[in-house]
Amino acid sequence: MDIESELGNSIERSADICPSSLDPADWERFRTLAHSALDQAIDFVRTVRERPVWQPMPEHVRAALDQPLPTEPQDLESVYHDFKDLILPYTVGNIHPRFFGWVHGAGLASGILSETLAAALNANCGGRDHVGLYLERRVIEWCKAIFNFPARASGILLSGSSMANLIGLAVARDAARASHPGEELVAYASTEVHSSVGKAMHFLGFEDQALRKIRVDGDFRMDTGALTLALDQERAAGRRPFCIVGTAGTVNTGAFDDLETVASICESQGIWFHVDGAFGALAVLAGDLRPRVSGIERADSLAFDFHKWMHVPYDAGCLLVRDGDKHRQAFSSSPVPAYLTRAGRGLAGGGEWPSDLGPELSRGFRALKIWFAMREHGVRRFGDAISRNCRHARYLAGLLASVPDVEVLNPVSLNIVCFRFRPAGLNGAALDSLNEDIAADLQESGIAAPSTTRIQGRLAIRVNITNHRTCEADLDLLVRTAERLLDEKALPHAS
């Protein structure tokens, strides 16, 4: 059979073979527009300092976007025109060097390139035999190397650590159910644990009190003495502690639980050790921070993100599981449905499918942007950027020390500084309200965007330095602007 000539015939007829497809009627016109959009995309990143960090969407923009369901086709040019007017100016702002709110990565210019290519490939990475799955396995191997996980470990790319915490806990639950059927299962974490862990427990069918919160010490780390005591009491009451969640970098203050001690407790008591390392885990790449992460290599499962401290475009997170077989047992369909059967050869062949390691069957090609980022920068440059962020947090704490009526509310051990203004003459509620106002003023000024949180009950302006574009001058400007905003308020002591 002459397949080549068969294929050749098909090509010759292809130009006008399917005029009713959804492809562009005029490819060169489309190409011109796409190049114009690409220049816009690049300029948006390159000139980020020339714009406000964030601005609210005006009412007329909201109204203009409030269009009814589009039934008829529209020129792509006009859709793009609306994008430039109505969407581009009103985005989150996390690529800006003075975005200090929440823990958002800053993106990478090269992410534009890798996502452009991924959109053309349009790969579904749930299964089948193709390079998308191969590249995901390669990225997972790199992550295992970063965290010193054993060869038998498995991993899967996910939207982020909320999903990775959820899936890690699902694996832990299934393993505990298999080894201790019928027992009442309870899990542990510190009071500083991220809310996604409690949500995950609920999602998995646990009663809300099945997640026990252990108190923290003065450095916001889990009190492991209290943990040991709680475990003993639980067992005496006939319940089965099945999982302890350690945090590598809490969202409030960047604290690291004592992972070595928690790992030892888990090992000696046969308890699953899950680590939520959403952003903090990658501190392992920074020479000066590495000791803080010690013990993470002993985790049974580890959640962390590429879109935070590796700046891969949103979204991109990961779960690693030490015992790959337990991971597979939790998610492989048994029996495999006929339409997902693996063949010995052809497109339905290949190795393990990601749909055997998580709940998703349709999945985009996240591995591509991660592979590009890790190869372009190498993990060393990410580690350097992480060290720099933490150095800048200490620099900011130093600046604040010389500002009158300011107190820093957390030990600045990582990249987060929580502070508040405390002018004389204001009580607790007034101070909370003042600082909340200043945070919102800062955001609305467009100059800097911190977030707020509460530290031991007190409202704090929270500055989280995750951005590779942030420099000392940005922190100078933040402090100067905050001071001015305070001065402009007619406070009792200033009147």
Add this chain to the structure above:
Amino acid sequence: MDIESELGNSIERSADICPSSLDPADWERFRTLAHSALDQAIDFVRTVRERPVWQPMPEHVRAALDQPLPTEPQDLESVYHDFKDLILPYTVGNIHPRFFGWVHGAGLASGILSETLAAALNANCGGRDHVGLYLERRVIEWCKAIFNFPARASGILLSGSSMANLIGLAVARDAARASHPGEELVAYASTEVHSSVGKAMHFLGFEDQALRKIRVDGDFRMDTGALTLALDQERAAGRRPFCIVGTAGTVNTGAFDDLETVASICESQGIWFHVDGAFGALAVLAGDLRPRVSGIERADSLAFDFHKWMHVPYDAGCLLVRDGDKHRQAFSSSPVPAYLTRAGRGLAGGGEWPSDLGPELSRGFRALKIWFAMREHGVRRFGDAISRNCRHARYLAGLLASVPDVEVLNPVSLNIVCFRFRPAGLNGAALDSLNEDIAADLQESGIAAPSTTRIQGRLAIRVNITNHRTCEADLDLLVRTAERLLDEKALPHAS
């Protein structure tokens, strides 16, 4: 306070302010490379007919990709060079007009443009007040209009229908737990239900037998008489039927359950009605298919995908929930943690956050590519393409009717044709093996890529026509090639 001049000062210093960021050292060099990659991306889609549908990755390519963890930075040019050699040729193939395997969308050229822009914005759409959330709410409103859902309905964008089924069932479970605390809950679906529903039940903590499978009729639709009987028996045994999953377009044959009847059963018995409409739901956009979907507007929750029959780049799915309050109750953290508190103004303001409607806090900007696609093509063009796919399935069934020794194994009511060769002299196992071989031969030929499944126990070559680029000539070529591959086999009757 003169914020403008403050901002101005900052801009002037910005050019060389942060030389150690991860931005390109030479922006113009980066721009040149990005434009070259964009041309590559566009050409990849435009010339798709000139390439094989799929080809296996050669061993030397796998070996070349098997690189150790990158520690040092590399030129982006060299990374891109590797991409072109090692990745681009070995992707899934679903953008090709003769990819007939599984239900994969074919992508849109304009998806390259929208994803390029999304990568530059790098928005996290888990929360906060910005256009990403606004656009998601707008897209959800459009979906509510498509399916005639009420104003109080809620919705969330997800990776696909596996996740949407999972989250829909989670909402159903939580609603049932609230109204019937302590009761044993069971769910129902047909034997043709997608495997993701069973996986979802397991994930949510149910025992495997909590999903009851109801037999199907000769058209592969749930036998609603058997369903009613099963519900009565269950109640008599003291268990609580809490959810019935109807399927709009089964993966094996494209069958639609009788959604009107199932909806009436659910309404009269107070049971949650979830519809898995992964690809079939959007048949509502095709005038000739619309009656088939009747009753979908009565669903309590509905899962469907944009990346299948709307061809939005992977991944993009959706869950709609009729009673938005029940949706919120299942996912809102209570109390809201301090670091996620909503403010009255500023960046932490705005309306509902998507993290209150699902398990993810980090989420990419899926709404942008959907908004572009729906505005560019209007739902009418998608409906036309869906009708065309189904017309082509009937055309293929017609072609196969004139091929000797072929039988079509399903009623061709939508876009799926399952057939097998049945030459004389072969028993069941030999027929299965022959047809499996031909499917893999077709894939490896590069000419066409069907998948396989089993229909009533018999292995079938499954042709799923979801691609807007497919035309009749592609189906002619498929049949001609399959016949030749059969002829080349030394079968008993041909020797």
